[in-house]
Amino acid sequence: xxxxxxxxxxxxxxxxxxxxxxxxxxxxxxxxxxxxxxxxxxxxxxxxxxxxxxxxxxxxxxxxxxxxxxxxxxxxxxxxxxxxxxxxxxxxxxxxxxxxxxxxxxxxxxxxxxxxxxxxxxxxxxxxxxxxxxxxxxxxxxxxxxxxxxxxxxxxxxxxxxxxxxxxxxxxxxxxxxxxxxxxxxxxxxxxxxxxxxxxxxxxxxxxx
Amino acid sequence: xxxxxxxxxxxxxxxxxxxxxxxxxxxxxxxxxxxxxxxxxxxxxxxxxxxxxxxxxxxxxxxxxxxxxxxxxxxxxxxxxxxxxxxxxxxxxxxxxxxxxxxxxxxxxxxxxxxxxxxxxxxxxxxxxxxxxxxxxxxxxxxxxxxxxxxxxxxxxxxxxxxxxxxxxxxxxxxxxxxxxxxxxxxxxxxxxxxxxxxxxxxxxxxxxxxxxxxxxxxxxxxxxxxxxxxxxxxxxxxxxxxxxxxxxxxxxxxxxxxxxxxxxxxxxxxxxxxxxxxxxxxxxxxxxxxxxxxxxxxxxxxxxxxxxxxxxxxxxxxxxxxxxxxxxxxxxxxxxxxxxxxxxxxxxxxxxxxxxxxxxxxxxxxxxxxxxxxxxxxxxxxxxxxxxxxxxxxxxxxxxxxxxxxxxxxxxxxxxxxxxxxxxxxxxxxxxxxxxxxxxxxxxxxxxxxxxxxxxxxxxxxxxxxxxxxxx
Numbered sequence: 001x002x003x004x005x006x007x008x009x010x011x012x013x014x015x016x017x018x019x020x021x022x023x024x025x026x027x028x029x030x031x032x033x034x035x036x037x038x039x040x041x042x043x044x045x046x047x048x049x050x051x052x053x054x055x056x057x058x059x060x061x062x063x064x065x066x067x068x069x070x071x072x073x074x075x076x077x078x079x080x081x082x083x084x085x086x087x088x089x090x091x092x093x094x095x096x097x098x099x100x101x102x103x104x105x106x107x108x109x110x111x112x113x114x115x116x117x118x119x120x121x122x123x124x125x126x127x128x129x130x131x132x133x134x135x136x137x138x139x140x141x142x143x144x145x146x147x148x149x150x151x152x153x154x155x156x157x158x159x160x161x162x163x164x165x166x167x168x169x170x171x172x173x174x175x176x177x178x179x180x181x182x183x184x185x186x187x188x189x190x191x192x193x194x195x196x197x198x199x200x201x202x203x204x205x206x207x208x209x
Numbered sequence: 210x211x212x213x214x215x216x217x218x219x220x221x222x223x224x225x226x227x228x229x230x231x232x233x234x235x236x237x238x239x240x241x242x243x244x245x246x247x248x249x250x251x252x253x254x255x256x257x258x259x260x261x262x263x264x265x266x267x268x269x270x271x272x273x274x275x276x277x278x279x280x281x282x283x284x285x286x287x288x289x290x291x292x293x294x295x296x297x298x299x300x301x302x303x304x305x306x307x308x309x310x311x312x313x314x315x316x317x318x319x320x321x322x323x324x325x326x327x328x329x330x331x332x333x334x335x336x337x338x339x340x341x342x343x344x345x346x347x348x349x350x351x352x353x354x355x356x357x358x359x360x361x362x363x364x365x366x367x368x369x370x371x372x373x374x375x376x377x378x379x380x381x382x383x384x385x386x387x388x389x390x391x392x393x394x395x396x397x398x399x400x401x402x403x404x405x406x407x408x409x410x411x412x413x414x415x416x417x418x419x420x421x422x423x424x425x426x427x428x429x430x431x432x433x434x435x436x437x438x439x440x441x442x443x444x445x446x447x448x449x450x451x452x453x454x455x456x457x458x459x460x461x462x463x464x465x466x467x468x469x470x471x472x473x474x475x476x477x478x479x480x481x482x483x484x485x486x487x488x489x490x491x492x493x494x495x496x497x498x499x500x501x502x503x504x505x506x507x508x509x510x511x512x513x514x515x516x517x518x519x520x521x522x523x524x525x526x527x528x529x530x531x532x533x534x535x536x537x538x539x540x541x542x543x544x545x546x547x548x549x550x551x552x553x554x555x556x557x558x559x560x561x562x563x564x565x566x567x568x569x570x571x572x573x574x575x576x577x578x579x580x581x582x583x584x585x586x587x588x589x590x591x592x593x594x595x596x597x598x599x600x601x602x603x604x605x606x607x608x609x610x611x612x613x614x615x616x617x618x619x620x621x622x623x624x625x626x627x628x629x630x631x632x633x634x635x636x637x638x639x640x641x642x643x644x645x646x647x648x649x650x651x652x653x654x655x656x657x658x659x660x661x662x663x664x665x666x667x668x669x670x671x672x673x674x675x676x677x678x679x680x681x682x
Binding site for chain 2: 002003004006007008010011012013014015016017018019020021023024027028040044098099105106110125126128133134135136137138139140143160161162164165166168171172173174175176177178179180181182183184185186187188189190191193194195196197198199
């Protein structure tokens, strides 16, 4: 008998009828999702910059990239940036556009200064941004560079992880990550240290759309 | 490693004498404990949410075969290769086969209790494959050759000075012990090279979600993203009980996990993996394998110990436990420490080897109070004690003396006669009201065992002396 059958038979021999409880729904009701998102993410050592509209958000990105003195930037070719030719708008930087640029994405991201992404959703309660894999959506772009910069419209804010999962549709892609701050650890004498393996800074430009 | 009564006591005494360890344990468990309280207080109707979660966990385990099959079907449809391992050895063999098939020489690992449990690193090393732990705490204890001392903070027993010394030895770079960000940065640089060079990544898994065949990994450092995104092959080893039927269940699970564990609403990264990279993805692993690990779990279903499989490994019970807070993790003699370890280790690895653990508890019930699934650990500790008597796992001399005592105590005549005999026999050893027993024979260890009084209470009562005394007042 295979290990699979052995294990499943053992479990089945003690299977009992069970009533699975009805899903637990969110009890949250934040008056201002953007406000809560900003508060929580900031408390978790993330950074939030508010912008009035998409164009203002692009200007903020411009300022941030220059302030960081970035040279190489990896970018996900996804909403809301997919309609934009970043190489034309910001010719000062060396760009790698996921799914479009030629060359090895892993070695580019390993040497990049900033990873720029959009987001699928954002959770107000926990200050989390959901990024996923897919066509034009690199995992390494938001992971290997020391800074992860995300441009997020307020329309994709939802209350919390419960409302986010309740609104799910279809099968997810290969990878989906909820990012709730910069990489951190307290493994040495319980002292907080920022930026151990993932990005050292997590900056969200949150704009009204 | 094992933890019989004698071994547990011995290690606990060593830990209690270690002032540095005591202050580290106190600091960490206090910080996690208050963090948990504050984080849960912020959640509306959190007690009802915990009750709900308990129901979800119990219902899931009642029909676990069905849910695992659903998970397997959906994970396979997403391109994940699902394996089943009856024992720890089987799981190691499966992982080793995958590594050898791909000619892997270097493996990066994210923190996983399941792979600690099956001693995967030893198996890989023996086969000439270098496993590198990448969680900072796990890397520290790997360099030290130590087992983890806390489920979520494996290196709390190491000081910054010990860590700086190990880092210097490993990297050849001088680094100051007082510069914790500097130590962290050094680890980042060294391990980053490992991430980029590794042929395979190995992780554990916090939740398998049956509905979509997804694997959920939570972490703060980001290593669990690097391990599962950078190398071409990702293998996860997951205990078969870590299953949520739906995403609604997984969301409640995640709402309680980090809050109970580190006091965070969510960990920094919640990483969800549903199969290997799709053909149109710019990056990601080409293969994803999930090894579903039994290793003694399935036989607990339907028994009085089934409830222990509701555990989500948050570590809250460790922080709440007065015994863990003094004894530390190593005394438990296996990767699972604290109250949950005291129940799981005897059940998964043998009551005879871990006979001391059911007694490593004051039965105060703090563990049950803080458990997000309200697992009744004190009840199971008592059940295990009863099993020890039934299965006679105690040493022959202990069980003989217990039975002789039970026999003697049941009969007043025999009790009277027996104590009279002992009164005579103890004479050469008695000094005042204490017995001077040679070290090994002394059941009280560092404390002296009291001698039998010259006259029994029964004798004094019968003589009427007490009446006289009271009457005289």
